[in-house]
Amino acid sequence: MPTAHEIATLSLKQHLGSAVSTDADALYRASFDGMKLSFLPSAVVSVRNDAHVGSVLKLANLHNVPVTTRGGGTSLTASASPFKGGWVLDMTPLNSVEIDALEGLAHVEAGAIVATVQQSAESHGWMYPPDPSSVKHSTIGGNLACNAGGLRGAKYGVTRDYVVALEGYLPTGERVCWGRPLRKWAVGYNMRDLWIGSEGTLGVITKATLRLIPRPEQKATFLAAFASEEEALNAVIKIAEARFIPVALEFLDTESVSGLENFTGTSVFPECPGAAILLIEIDGNASQIETQRAFLRNTIAPLTKGFRTANSEEEAESFWNVRRKCSPAMFAHGDSKLNEDIVVPLRSQLKLIEFLRTLRTSSGLHIPTFGHAADGNFHVNIMYNRDDANACERAKKAVKELMSAVVSMGGAISGEHGIGLAKSDYLRLQCSDNELQAMLAIKKALDPKGILNPGKIFTPYPAWEKRPEKIRLAWDHRGD
Numbered sequence: 001m002p003t004a005h006e007i008a009t010l011s012l013k014q015h016l017g018s019a020v021s022t023d024a025d026a027l028y029r030a031s032f033d034g035m036k037l038s039f040l041p042s043a044v045v046s047v048r049n050d051a052h053v054g055s056v057l058k059l060a061n062l063h064n065v066p067v068t069t070r071g072g073g074t075s076l077t078a079s080a081s082p083f084k085g086g087w088v089l090d091m092t093p094l095n096s097v098e099i100d101a102l103e104g105l106a107h108v109e110a111g112a113i114v115a116t117v118q119q120s121a122e123s124h125g126w127m128y129p130p131d132p133s134s135v136k137h138s139t140i141g142g143n144l145a146c147n148a149g150g151l152r153g154a155k156y157g158v159t160r161d162y163v164v165a166l167e168g169y170l171p172t173g174e175r176v177c178w179g180r181p182l183r184k185w186a187v188g189y190n191m192r193d194l195w196i197g198s199e200g201t202l203g204v205i206t207k208a209t210l211r212l213i214p215r216p217e218q219k220a221t222f223l224a225a226f227a228s229e230e231e232a233l234n235a236v237i238k239i240a241e242a243r244f245i246p247v248a249l250e251f252l253d254t255e256s257v258s259g260l261e262n263f264t265g266t267s268v269f270p271e272c273p274g275a276a277i278l279l280i281e282i283d284g285n286a287s288q289i290e291t292q293r294a295f296l297r298n299t300i301a302p303l304t305k306g307f308r309t310a311n312s313e314e315e316a317e318s319f320w321n322v323r324r325k326c327s328p329a330m331f332a333h334g335d336s337k338l339n340e341d342i343v344v345p346l347r348s349q350l351k352l353i354e355f356l357r358t359l360r361t362s363s364g365l366h367i368p369t370f371g372h373a374a375d376g377n378f379h380v381n382i383m384y385n386r387d388d389a390n391a392c393e394r395a396k397k398a399v400k401e402l403m404s405a406v407v408s409m410g411g412a413i414s415g416e417h418g419i420g421l422a423k424s425d426y427l428r429l430q431c432s433d434n435e436l437q438a439m440l441a442i443k444k445a446l447d448p449k450g451i452l453n454p455g456k457i458f459t460p461y462p463a464w465e466k467r468p469e470k471i472r473l474a475w476d477h478r479g480d
């Protein structure tokens with residue numbers, strides 16, 4: 001006797017035919033994201049046209065089947081893993097990109113890869129600035145759902161800053177357009193911004209209109225080494241005080257740099273091995289570049305132990321590789337990591353560094369930290385070995401302490417990865433009951449049956465760790 005769920009999946013197959021897969025490999029691939037916390041769905045729908053989404057959601061509401069939308073599956077919080085089983089909407093086949101060169105707009109289907117959008121914009125002399133490190137694998141839909149940030153955030157902000165209009169489906173299956181492809185729109189509630197960052201819990205985005213900006217003429221890249229982490233972060237403050245806005249201002253603490261140097265076998269600055277580093281990138285026209293260069297040469301370089309300017313694209317790439325290789329290099333300190341993406345106000349950055357030193361001592365763990373210093377957004381990587389039960393416990397305790405400390409500094413528990421399941425336990429540290437009740441009321445109004453990405457954001461940790469359907473738990477998300 002088939003279960004109600006199996007009957008619903010048969011009905012889905014009747015409606016959408018070959019777009020629906022129940023093949024074991026397809027189910028497994030859709031069962032986890034970058035956090036590698038796996039829950040098996042019962043079907044994966046390859047979304048080939050807009051209307052597929054509406055049909056799936058209508059059927060799901062009829063039969064009470066959970067639905068999880070999936071883009072590139074690079075989320076680091078399990079926000080894309082089908083926690084309660086059910087059906088996964090694979091948005092990647094829906095991936096067209098069309099540039100309106102006159103209006104400076106990109107009309108993009110949700111499954112388009114972000115790097116493709118950037119390249120298409122550039123081929124028309126425009127630029128799409130959001131630049132997450134996952135740019136070659138993550139989709140526009142996923143970036144919108146998580147309000148992704150990235151490496152150019154210091155100057156250009158985050159995904160939300162470039163969204164003009166969104167199209168898609170409410171959780172109950174009705175089609176909606178939030179905003180229109182116009183430069184201005186002041187009509188009704190701003191539901192577009194409610195969808196952005198909602199981690200696929202309030203609707204399914206099928207198409208977006210994105211704002212482009214003129215492509216800068218030139219860029220220049222610098223690498224600076226400092227006597228201490230404090231000196232490096234004081235340089236960040238100096239940069240802010242001067243109202244100087246670089247494109248990127250990436251900080252690497254001493255533990256990250258020595259880890260990287262052990263990993264590669266070479267010193268980034270042979271004159272001061274293991275020194276804290278800032279990677280700085282600027283852009284603009286020739287005269288803007290010259291003014292910014294002069295500021296860096298006259299004000300920042302004298303504060304450093306070593307200061308290098310990239311003289312070619314290749315050299316600039318080699319500077320960026322220092323930053324990129326930090327992630328893999330961290331695994332010299334343990335086979336697993338908890339990668340937190342906390343934010344603190346600029347004036348609390350030194351306090352954070354001091355706190356992390358205490359945390360290393362109390363936990364006995366390596367905690368290399370790097371990230372987007374101009375935004376106060378740091379990737380704090382708590383490293384441990386998965387087979388060492390004691391170290392696992394110390395790592396989880398360290399995350400809890402980190403989250404409390406960050407909130408007490410006036411910061412945020414997530415700056416770009418979102419909450420998903422990974423950080424749901426700390427949501428109550430950050431948000432008041434009133435705030436949570438308002439969020440839950442919106443969810444209830446738009447998704448009365450709670451079928452869209454159920455359990456995400458709001459389910460505290462013990463509840464999800466104990467689910468029997470979970471087939472693998474590895475706290476080893478590898479991220480930026």
Ligand SMILES: Cc1cc2nc3c(=O)[nH]c(=O)nc-3n(C[C@H](O)[C@H](O)[C@H](O)COP(=O)(O)OP(=O)(O)OC[C@H]3O[C@@H](n4cnc5c(N)ncnc54)[C@H](O)[C@@H]3O)c2cc1C
Pocket residue numbers: 033034068069070071072073074075076079080091110111131132133134137138139140141142143144145146147148149150151199200201203204205206416417453478479480
């Ligand atoms: C190596 C690496 C580097 C990273 N670097 C960064 C970084 O620099 N900055 C940053 O912000 N993040 C970064 N991330 C995290 C991740 O890439 C982002 O969160 C990204 O936005 C997820 O996009 P995706 O297409 O992979 O979405 P998925 O992982 O598939 O899904 C993420 C969430 O979006 C929802 N979703 C997906 N598509 C839709 C849609 N069409 N409509 C509604 N909801 C949808 C899902 O349900 C889920 O809740 C990184 C991850 C990795 C693995």
